[in-house]
Amino acid sequence: MAATYAQTYAAACADPESFWLSAAEHLDWGTKPTTAIDETRAPIYGWYPDGILNISYNALDRHVLAGRGASTALIYDSAVLGIKQRFSYSELLAEVAHFAGALRAHGVKQGDRVLIYLPMIPQAHIAMLACARLGAIHSVVFGGFAPKELSARIDDATPAAIITASGGIEPTRRIEYLPAIEEAMNQATHKVPTVIVAHREGFAHERTEYSESSATWHDWEQLVATAQPADAVPVAATHPLYILYTSGTTGAPKGVVRDTGGYAVAMDYSMRNIYGVGPGATMLTASDVGWVVGHSYIVYGPLIAGATTVLYEGKPVGTPDAGAFWRLIDEHNIDVFFTAPTALRAIRKADPQADLLAEHNTGSLKALFVAGERLDPDTYAWARDALGVPVIDNWWQTETGWPIASNPVGLELMECKAGSPTVPVPGYQVEILDSFGEPLPAGAEGNIVIKLPLPPGTLATLWGNDERFIATYLEAFPGYYTTGDSGYLDQDGYLFVMGRTDDVINVSGHRLSTGAMEQILGAHRAVAECAVIGVVDELKGQRPSGYVVLKSGASSDEETLSRELIAMVRKHIGPVADFREVRIVEALPKTRSGKILRKTMRQIADGKPYVVPSTIEDSSVIDDLLPFLRPQGT
Ligand code: COA
Ligand code: AMP
Numbered sequence: 001m002a003a004t005y006a007q008t009y010a011a012a013c014a015d016p017e018s019f020w021l022s023a024a025e026h027l028d029w030g031t032k033p034t035t036a037i038d039e040t041r042a043p044i045y046g047w048y049p050d051g052i053l054n055i056s057y058n059a060l061d062r063h064v065l066a067g068r069g070a071s072t073a074l075i076y077d078s079a080v081l082g083i084k085q086r087f088s089y090s091e092l093l094a095e096v097a098h099f100a101g102a103l104r105a106h107g108v109k110q111g112d113r114v115l116i117y118l119p120m121i122p123q124a125h126i127a128m129l130a131c132a133r134l135g136a137i138h139s140v141v142f143g144g145f146a147p148k149e150l151s152a153r154i155d156d157a158t159p160a161a162i163i164t165a166s167g168g169i170e171p172t173r174r175i176e177y178l179p180a181i182e183e184a185m186n187q188a189t190h191k192v193p194t195v196i197v198a199h200r201e202g203f204a205h206e207r208t209e210y211s212e213s214s215a216t217w218h219d220w221e222q223l224v225a226t227a228q229p230a231d232a233v234p235v236a237a238t239h240p241l242y243i244l245y246t247s248g249t250t251g252a253p254k255g256v257v258r259d260t261g262g263y264a265v266a267m268d269y270s271m272r273n274i275y276g277v278g279p280g281a282t283m284l285t286a287s288d289v290g291w292v293v294g295h296s297y298i299v300y301g302p303l304i305a306g307a308t309t310v311l312y313e314g315k316p317v318g319t320p321d322a323g324a325f326w327r328l329i330d331e332h333n334i335d336v337f338f339t340a341p342t343a344l345r346a347i348r349k350a351d352p353q354a355d356l357l358a359e360h361n362t363g364s365l366k367a368l369f370v371a372g373e374r375l376d377p378d379t380y381a382w383a384r385d386a387l388g389v390p391v392i393d394n395w396w397q398t399e400t401g402w403p404i405a406s407n408p409v410g411l412e413l414m415e416c417k418a419g420s421p422t423v424p425v426p427g428y429q430v431e432i433l434d435s436f437g438e439p440l441p442a443g444a445e446g447n448i449v450i451k452l453p454l455p456p457g458t459l460a461t462l463w464g465n466d467e468r469f470i471a472t473y474l475e476a477f478p479g480y481y482t483t484g485d486s487g488y489l490d491q492d493g494y495l496f497v498m499g500r501t502d503d504v505i506n507v508s509g510h511r512l513s514t515g516a517m518e519q520i521l522g523a524h525r526a527v528a529e530c531a532v533i534g535v536v537d538e539l540k541g542q543r544p545s546g547y548v549v550l551k552s553g554a555s556s557d558e559e560t561l562s563r564e565l566i567a568m569v570r571k572h573i574g575p576v577a578d579f580r581e582v583r584i585v586e587a588l589p590k591t592r593s594g595k596i597l598r599k600t601m602r603q604i605a606d607g608k609p610y611v612v613p614s615t616i617e618d619s620s621v622i623d624d625l626l627p628f629l630r631p632q633g634t
Helices: 005-014 016-026 055-068 089-105 122-134 147-157 178-187 220-225 261-273 292-304 324-332 341-350 377-387 466-474 514-522 558-572 598-605 620-629
Strands: 072-078 083-088 113-117 137-140 161-165 167-170 173-176 194-198 216-219 240-246 254-259 282-285 308-313 336-339 367-370 391-393 430-433 446-451 480-489 495-500 504-507 510-513 527-537 541-550 581-584
Touching: 005 016, 016 261, 055 089, 055 122, 055 261, 055 292, 072 089, 072 122, 072 324, 083 089, 089 122, 089 220, 113 122, 113 147, 122 137, 122 161, 122 240, 122 292, 122 308, 137 147, 147 178, 147 240, 147 254, 147 558, 161 178, 173 178, 178 194, 194 220, 216 220, 240 292, 254 261, 261 292, 282 292, 282 324, 292 308, 308 324, 324 336, 336 341, 341 377, 367 377, 377 391, 430 480, 466 480, 495 504, 504 527, 504 541, 510 514, 514 527, 514 541, 514 558, 527 598, 541 558, 558 581, 598 620
Parallel strands: 072 308, 113 137, 113 161, 137 240, 161 194, 194 216, 282 308, 282 336, 336 367, 367 391, 541 581
Antiparallel strands: 072 083, 167 173, 240 254, 430 446, 446 480, 480 495, 504 510, 527 541
């Protein structure tokens, strides 16, 4: 009989070394590890220090060699183009091996970084797995980021190549990628020698307007046509697999480094024990390969598990309607579906009675998983009642790479409690501490922290910056990793995640930094000071809301100024920032030491009870701000 959650959790806490060595047995290693945890650089821990493997081999070759080459690895379903395409494991392996050969022929080797800026097309899987095949470190950047963000990543990761496509398709517009790539390359100090472009119908093929960059540009198809397939390069388990940039409190994005061996074990473990997905099952994760959810559960997790993964190019609504996900479940016999609460809210708004669901047979579906932001109890109940399957909230972060808390369906389906992502996953010792580092009792909200070492698959460090890694995550509570979220554990050990403790916000499940937006607003010639807060939004969970104080003598034409400021944020961060509202105010509330009271502003805007700190410099500022923060007087 399978071990139940409580026994498994206790076993992982009591002897993590044996627990994770035994979990590693499920993979194919060039050299099997004899040690799980490497404590030699504590508080920075490593995993499987003497293990050697290749993750692309474990995701592809291993299944083909086991006689499963004809099984479907990947289904590409583009609602925006009306294309459906299947790749068996053998076919995907051949694509990946040839593209890896092409990369190698153009000088990409183990340890090189490769920046990937691709829409949701099969080349995204192929590019990521080809890099991994060579031991090159990929860094995927979400298509909604602007050239400026891309150039910051180019300078931090100093890639040997960029892999991109000629464009992406949003429901309302086509986005030419090449001008953005060139602009980013021109802005960056690091000069990227090679760019590989997957051309798509309907997009410009020639670069005529932008010619400053000295890179050599290649056509994906032409490169692959002449390439020799490359074998998988065995790498140390501790070798970085990828860098994924995420937002922090400041403007500079943090390059989360994922190792190879620990991540492969975590993917295998989570697919079996959390998602309950193995060979023969089909998983649809409707996120984007540019986010951590996409890395783990569109690409690596399902393929390591030998399952079928569905790559969906489209939106939850509008491509063509709010029945898009139900069609996918029906057509591809999806067993497990994973999306963000925002997507469910968008569908519910468009189709409150789920009439479009009745038009499809969703009988294959066994569970719906959601992550990326808090699952509000209303949306939870709506989805559960509409679909009639368990709706499983799971809580995690770019940093951890896989769920910290979930209902571990593969181990044991536990009772769901609305508003809770259920329980800490085996390997994560979650505790709640007050600001002095003292443990809090059940029911009391505080900082959610995880006892070190974190389990395998979690961040190894920040790219090129161990000091920032330690300062950001490990210093506030020695011996613990600080998640940046606050919440509580109830009497039954269920975790409730209530929100961030820092200036990170979550818009449509996309993590954004208000600090980065403030930096941009503050650069406008008319702005003396500013604050951006995340306010509750019915559809998107949160939305950024900006407040600016003008320099004396500056023009106060609110409409023009806000148009300029909105355009600046879009230009510098990208449309993904979803920055659409900014107000001119007389003053911002501050403490006597000059700290802007963003938390108080947020509480007022969200209609929550608020306390004005006694350290406030001038309490009348709050009174003057009330009509701006709660325009309807709510
Ligand atoms: N490339 C370029 N631009 C993109 C993009 C991409 N990959 N993804 C989004 N954008 C743009 C949109 O076109 C939009 O631009 P606009 O300001 O010109 O309209 C802007 O970024 C905001 O997009 P979005 O967040 O998608 O908002 P929306 O109002 O267009 O759609 C939802 C609302 C709910 C349908 C959408 O937010 C959604 O699908 N949410 C789920 C997100 C998700 O799955 N997150 C998972 C993270 S785990
Ligand atoms: P990201 O790194 O983009 O995955 O964002 C991580 C942050 O999103 C977390 O620190 C949380 O604040 C929030 N988050 C993700 N999943 C959940 C969830 N299931 N419940 C509540 N918050 C979540």
